[in-house]
Amino acid sequence: MHGMIGKMIAVEGKRDELIAILLAGTKEMPGCLTYVVAKDPADANAVWVSEVWEDQADHKASLALPAVKDAITKGRPLIAKFDQSVPTEPVGGHGLPAAKGR
Numbered sequence: 001m002h003g004m005i006g007k008m009i010a011v012e013g014k015r016d017e018l019i020a021i022l023l024a025g026t027k028e029m030p031g032c033l034t035y036v037v038a039k040d041p042a043d044a045n046a047v048w049v050s051e052v053w054e055d056q057a058d059h060k061a062s063l064a065l066p067a068v069k070d071a072i073t074k075g076r077p078l079i080a081k082f083d084q085s086v087p088t089e090p091v092g093g094h095g096l097p098a099a100k101g102r
Contacts, residue, residue, distance in 0.1 A: 001033070001096070002056040003088035009080045010045045018078040019047060025071025031058025033096055045080065052090045 010018045019037055026035045031054040040046035053059040062068050092098040 001090040002053045002059055003090045004049070004051045004059065004085065005088060006049050006085040007040070007083040008047050008049070009043075009083050010047060011078050011080045012045060014078040015039065015045050015047060018075055021071050021075040021078070022047070022049065025067045025075075028067065029058075029062045029065065031055065032062065046083070052096060 008018075019039070022037045026032070029035065033052040033054065034050065036050045038048045038050070040048055051059065053062075063072075090096060
């Protein structure tokens with residue numbers, strides 16, 4: 001499995017609008033096991049996104065999907081900056097299959 005955890009900072013007052021766009025663009029993403037968008041309770045403009053994919057190729061392929069491209073186009077003007085992005089190697093957990101080889 002392939003994972004990503006990222007934090008972005010929305011333009012002042014635009015966090016909820018950005019969240020709506022992020023959630024709308026995630027309905028049909030082959031290979032996506034989880035895509036969670038969360039508000040940061042300590043920062044009124046911060047958004048965290050946690051993703052788990054079958055593999056890195058599925059994650060990369062998702063960027064070419066029309067709904068994802070549309071979400072990127074609509075969301076980009078609402079993002080003040082990308083703060084953090086960390087790749088992960090999920091090994092399982094509630095709602096996820098066990099990683100291969102475990």
